[in-house]
Amino acid sequence: MxxxxxxxxxxxxxxxxxxxxxxxxxxxxxxxxxxxxxHNYSIFLDEETNVLYGYIEIEDEEKWAKSADTPINRKWWDYMADIMKTNSDNSPVSDGLKPVFHLD
Structure with a gap:
């Protein structure tokens, strides 16, 4: 994963x-x-800043990238666009975070 x-x-x-x-x-x-x-998808909210932090485990980058162009995902982006900062295609503005520590 x-x-x-x-x-x-x-x-x-x-x-x-x-x-x-x-x-x-x-x-x-x-x-x-x-x-x-x-899999194992979680989203957390920092209530002081309104920043959402997401975590997901994926099987494969290429397979996961295909999710963005599915009709249901596009519909979800449109549904959520009124409550989030979005790009011109209604996808949420999303910034990747650099992993710095992990412990199993």
Whole structure:
């Protein structure tokens, strides 16, 4: 497994809505994540800064990259665009984080 971590940016006052939407994550979105090799996915919120920190384990970079172009992922990005900082295609602005320590 490849461990990936990243940060995204939540709009002010949208923490409750973000959590609500993820608690109701569409079954087809869950299925796509698993089909594209994603496992053990967590997102954390720093309430002081509205920065979201994501962690996911993936099977393969190329397989995971295909998730971005699935219709269900595009639909999810459109659904989430009103509460997050996004790029022009509605994908969330996401900055990878450099791993500096890991312990099993």
């Amino acid at each position: 490849i461990r990936k971590s990243f940060k995204m940016y939540l709009n002010e006052g949208m923490a409750e809505e973000y959590e609500k939407r993820h608690n109701l994550l569409w079954p087809e979105m869950k299925e796509m994540i698993h089909e594209c090799g994603g």
